[in-house]
Amino acid sequence: MLSIGLALENIEHLEERLVAVSTPGNPEYGRYLDRGEMEDFFYPSPEAYGTVIAWLQNAGVEYVSQQGASINFATTISNANKLLDTRFAYYNVDGVQKLRTKQYSVPGEVTQYIHLIHPTTYFGKTRSHKMPEDMIMQSKIAAAPFETNINAATHCSALVTPDCFRNAYGVGHYKPDPDSGSRVAFGSFLNQSARLDDLHLYQSTYGIPLSNFSVVTINGGLDHQDPNGHIGEANLDAQFENAMSYPLPQIQYITGGKPPFIPNLDKPTADHNSNEPYLEYYEYLLNRTNDELPQVISNSYGDDEQTVPPEYAKRVCDMIGLMGLRGITVLYSSGDTGTGASCLSNDGKNHTEFTPAFPSTCPYTTSVGGTQSWGPEIGWRASTGGFSNYFPRAWYQENAVEDYLKHGINSKAKAYYEAGGFTNFSGRAFPDISAHSLHPNYAFFSRNRQGSTGGTSASVPIVAGLIGLLNDVRLRAGKPTMGFINPFLYGIMTKGGSLIDVATGTATGCDGTNSQTGEVLKGSGIIPYASWNNTVGWDPVTGLGMPNFADMAKAALLVAD
Incomplete structure (x- = not known):
């Protein structure tokens, strides 16, 4: 499962809006946004969602879901390689097989809409995947x-x-x-x-x-x-x-x-x-x-x-x-x-x-x-x-x-x-x-x-x-x-x-x-x-x-x- 964090819109205005609603004495103090107002101003446009989802579907990705400003998807390794112009591989790290890639890229038509894709390029010397002790x-x-x-x-x-x-x-x-x-x-x-x-x-x-x-x-x-x-x-x-x-x-x-x-x-x-x-x-x-x-x-x-x-x-x-x-x-x-x-x-x-x-x-x-x-x-x-x-x-x-x-x-x-x-x-x-x-x-x-x-x-x-x-x-x-x-x-x-x-x-x-x-x-x-x-x-x-x-x-x- 991979997750695409879509680029948020107007994010450069986040701090000035937060200053206004959070600073005592400001005329906007306490005038918080509801979910709809937040999404309308900061979340990706319908075009962004549509373009990225279409890119995934056109590449044969069948399992796509949307959660807020992220798009999650599952596909085969070979398809992920084509999709991200990369080569995912199982790296043997301390005897454990870990699927990762060293770099990836996306086509120009979706670049402006994507902030990050994870997990892709981050490695750890995995031995086993267990929760740490309390x-x-x-x-x-x-x-x-x-x-x-x-x-x-x-x-x-x-x-x-x-x-x-x-x-x-x-x-x-x-x-x-x-x-x-x-x-x-x-x-x-x-x-x-x-x-x-x-x-x-x-x-x-x-x-x-x-x-x-x-x-x-x-x-x-x-x-x-x-x-x-x-x-x-x-x-x-x-x-x-x-x-x-x-x-x-x-x-x-x-x-x-x-x-x-x-x-x-x-x-x-x-x-x-x-x-x-x-x-x-x-x-x-x-x-x-x-x-x-x-x-x-x-x-x-x-x-x-x-x-x-x-x-x-x-x-x-x-x-x-x-x-x-x-x-x-x-x-x-x-x-x-x-x-x-x-x-x-x-x-x-x-x-x-x-x-x-x-x-x-x-x-x-x-x-x-x-x-x-x-x-x-x-x-x-x-x-x-x-x-x-x-x-x-x-x-x-x-x-x-x-x-x-x-x-x-x-x-x-x-x-x-x-x-x-x-x-x-x-x-x-x-x-x-x-x-x-x-x-x-x-x-x-x-x-x-x-x-x-x-x-x-x-x-x-x-x-x-x-x-x-x-x-x-x-x-x-x-x-x-x-x-x-x-x-x-x-x-x-x-x-x-x-x-x-x-x-x-x-x-x-x-x-x-x-x-x-x-x-x-x-x-x-x-x-x-x-x-x-x-x-x-x-x-x-x-x-x-x-x-x-x-x-x-x-x-x-x-x-x-």
Whole structure:
């Protein structure tokens, strides 16, 4: 099966439209597009669909389907060779046969309509195609050993329970209206599936009214509910988002499959490919009506930016921007490897450099970093942050990042990083906001047992649930939802002091190990003294700081629509 991503029309106007609907004070603020308006302005013309489909059918392709701005098709190898003027072949890589081609082309009459075709030219040293082990369960820093008989009243400095984070971030006893129209969601990939039984145990233990999340499967995703399957990541997403936002409706989107992949030292073979199939995910979501969609989606996943093909990353980022135009906040965890793990470029030059994480580097996401300790919290040493090598600095963060580069970062460290070419200070800076990650750990349930967990995977559903509450506040006041929230955060929040600044802490990395798993990475790039520092204002460890719901809700109601 091959997929053709058709070229989007008017995509050069995406950002200006997103600025208008997302910036408080703009006359267009909150005037989001519905599906039809989005498709009319940005999606390929009927001529584009017709021309590409006719090209496929004239070449003898019988199995053709359309999904949003993509066309999927299946054909024989010989026909694919003729179609793409190439030669697909089975490459024997570590004893496994993999069908790929080194290059392809399309005829002139369809060139203008095609953005990318995948998978075609991306190779991995495949051994077997299996899902990676449950990283939440095996991580040396993101999951503590399972315990039994944990007291729900344990002090927050020992174990973080719902009352801890609801009080820390100003939610307290606020109760949203389940009929306000505010809906929250989380994405599950890599055969992850949250278990309702575990959610109910979590709810019962911490006095949360019992409720269910609904499930939508995409691209062959499976809601397996298997206590012996991959459930740890999805379970913490379901439980923490629910604990922050109950009784708002909650949706789990389970997406199957894996996308193109470029190996690097941290993910050396296709057997290690844990990149998520983002295109299929967003094609499905954008094809829904606004009434079918949540207004905030938490995603506790991310990839080393350099393992994602640039054109694929650009396409995904544009689709996330379209989600923002629809009034949807898309959040991603920033990562658990500090300044990076492999810290070596995979472009053939083997240049030592920091390793940013995608999709957090997409300027249209809200990237969530992590903190540690309690009362007060400080920057988590493994919170991933930094600057993109793919995307330029975003318009909404220009002042905040410039202030950090002029006053926040140690001048000698900045000069050292610049001289070594370790980072791209002009790139999109991340994270944007943070919440507690680890030390102390979060209480959660998995496999019908109580245990503890953490990481930025835990931070992002907390923030997503809180944004669901902000949407509830605005909807009950007759206002539109927050939508793409970054301009609000960097603008009104920094002026009004409604975020909890995290001015202490340091994130480290690039020391030859993967801080998430504890694995020693032989041959990795070593950057002595590699670190980011916390400071007053924005920094690459915790972004602008942690949320304060009470103050944010007041600011959200004062925004002119």
